[in-house]
Amino acid sequence: MAAQSTELDDRAVVSVRNASRTYFLGEPVHALKDLSLSLPDGSFTAVMGPSGSGKSTLMNLLGCLDTPDEGTIEIDGQSVAELSDAKRARLRGTKIGFVFQQFNLMPRLTAAENVTLPMVFNDVIDTNRRERARDLLGRVGLGDRLDHTPPELSGGQRQRVAIARALANEPTLILADEPTGNLDTETGEQIMSLFEELNDEGRTILMVTHERHIAEHADRIVHLLDGELERIESLEGDG
Template sequence: MATSGSGGTDGDDASIGTAVALENVRKTYQLGEPVHALDGVSLEIPRGSYTAIMGPSGSGKSTLMNLVGCLDTPTEGTVVVDGEDVAALTDRERTTLRGTTVGFVFQTFNLMPRLTALENVALPQLFQDVDRGTRRERARDLLERVGLADRADHLPNELSGGQRQRVALARALVNDPALVLADEPSGNLDTETEADILDLFAEFHDAGTTMIVVTHERHVAERAERIVHLLDGTLERIEELDGSDEGASRPAGEGSRSIGGGASPSDAADGDDGASS
């Protein structure tokens, strides 16, 4: 496997600047009859970029996140994460890639209820053979960074929703991932806490982390550099929000398929799994 953050191997210039690449990806579920959650999605996300993914429930957002997060493999097509073809890896290799390269921030937090905030943040390092002292030091540093140094010894049920989300964010970052995936990260937060979390996302993006955020909220998506719009399992359009392209919107398949990167084939297709997100 390529080293995390390497951006590809064998001097492949096309992949050096690419964090995620999907090529004609289809994901089909057999639910009595075939359900095409993603149906021919082609998409490139540059390393260090900030991308929002929007679409109605059933448009394929969650399926796309599961594929990019190495939690699933496509029925057809290729998903390349940090230079690795996810489907070509063994289960163990996918687990390693997921643990070292990808950080998840879930809408429901998914914290371990019997572990303190510190222990929750430190937990992912346990599977990377990091010694206890280093785990705890790294976890404390991250809790301080997200403003929760004084809550390190609190259990999740002793924290507010916003504080639990901060713990989840710190946990996602504890292995210094190249890519952070956030699924509806502000769905359970009040307006002030939501703004704080989005400011933290911007901070980590500014530090070089590739951010992908799934959201139903337009104002959340507008914190990104671009918005990928999904509809019925297809890539409907890509809306650029940064620089001279601010506010520009182009349909899938029109011009470069690469988001914010170099030229790519123009046959970007549609995508999604029909799963609600």
């Protein structure tokens, strides 16, 4: 399949321009090298590549958990490197929703309480938090599981709670790191159907996965190799 252009779009939700990140683990490890990438508003992008290709580093940079050594990353028009730690944390809490392979739910909190956590940190009024948590859990098919704790839920249900939590603050960008990695095939497909619905509603999603059939739910696949952008494969119109 033909490679796509890496030309940057000034209207993109995320713009990565010539970003590089090197770690020093006894010797320099060039995790990302001069990478440029845009995530258009409402796009669904999958990222694939072998171990050590830079997938986790890219995810950390886009999630404002790290900053590049060189180049720039802009999220919703804001340059991440120019922000203070506090403002970067604020950007992360208001503009980005995270979904993880391990779910990362608080085991002693109910599903509803887990979903309200991002709103607590964003100073949303308590009554509004509860109402929004009910609405979001209903949206992901767990309206009857509000008071269940994670140990009382299946893997697929836990991931649905995690997706609801990611949506709590109406993020500009959803970052999903191997969201089906701990799920069986059928449950994984159900979760991907939910991601497709969210994307159809206009949400911008970037998902890291090592599974080709999961990546094919996206509009395009970004292939990384040795920290570099190898190619961008368009899936739009495939069927």
